[in-house]
Amino acid sequence: MALVGCGSAVPAISVSNQQLSERVDTSDEWIRTRTGIGARRICSADEPLTALASRAAQAALEHAGWAAEDLDLILMATSSPDDLFGTAPRVQGAIGARHAVAFDLTAACSGFLFALITAGQYLRSGAMRRALVIGADQLSRWVDWDDRTTCVLFGDGAAAVAVEACPDAQNGLLGFRMHSDGSRNGCLTLAQTDTHTDVLGGVSAQVGGFAPLRMNGQEVYKFAVREVPAVLKELLESTGTPASDLNWLLLHQANQRILDAVADRFAIPHERVLSNLASYGNTSAATIPLMLDEAVKDGRVQPGDLIASSGFGAGLSWGGALLRWAGPQR
Structure with missing residues (x-):
């Protein structure tokens, strides 16, 4: 791919x-x-x-x-x-x-x-x-x-x-890892509302709807700073890739402290950590491609660049991918 x-x-x-x-x-x-x-x-x-x-x-x-x-x-x-x-x-x-x-x-x-x-x-x-x-x-x-x-x-x-x-x-997808832990699902939820309506005598049905997003921020932070470095270490070792070979670290944009902690774990200079949190916050599934598009369009990411990426969040779920950007093939 x-x-x-x-x-x-x-x-x-x-x-x-x-x-x-x-x-x-x-x-x-x-x-x-x-x-x-x-x-x-x-x-x-x-x-x-x-x-x-x-x-x-x-x-x-x-x-x-x-x-x-x-x-x-x-x-x-x-x-x-x-x-x-x-x-x-x-x-x-x-x-x-x-x-x-x-x-x-x-x-x-x-x-x-x-x-x-x-x-x-x-x-x-x-x-x-x-x-x-x-x-x-x-x-x-x-x-x-x-x-x-x-x-x-x-x-x-x-x-x-x-x-x-x-x-x-x-191939631009050089390796990947994916994980889930449903036992920690309660840390970050967007759950259905528990509201019912009577349909007929003795029968009721749930009314569709969702409660506001709820998060245990401290637990999610601890999960991220523990699991993201672990999955990236697993990914780099399985592909035989030294962290020093990476051009960029592209993580889910959730918290700048998480980005910095992961970079420090692999001795990656902070200037090679892509971040646009200051302008957009956490856009959930959009954060990684939004940051990639910004970095490609402003010339930071060049064809052939090697990128270690990780997504993490509700589920709880997390994963990593080692990517090589090709750019338009014209």
């Missing part, structure tokens, strides 16, 4: 820490010191997730030099779809990818990496030739804006990566 294009889209509305402090008891210094976040993007009423994801998908197609009809697969990682039956088919229709099968994959903040790995297996098997992997979330609709432990963290966004089948010598 070769990574040959990328694109992103974010809402126009940006909410700064200072603005947020007008609603909840917090401050710019408090948020920046603990998370590295300075602002986050929020979808407006007329800017649904489908629209963002479609813009990101179209941008990735244009970067790769593909027509939408060239696509065989659209795989969308999201935990906040516009439609519980699937948002990927809406994107497929919006961009005119009439030959592509399209479906959603839900793995929260690990979602994009899990989706990229999944797409890679379809391409490697020969069943498909070209795929678009999208990471997109609109968690602003599920955040309790009066809960300062969560509302300061999350933002909305979408990004996509175009990948295609290739000879083994050009």
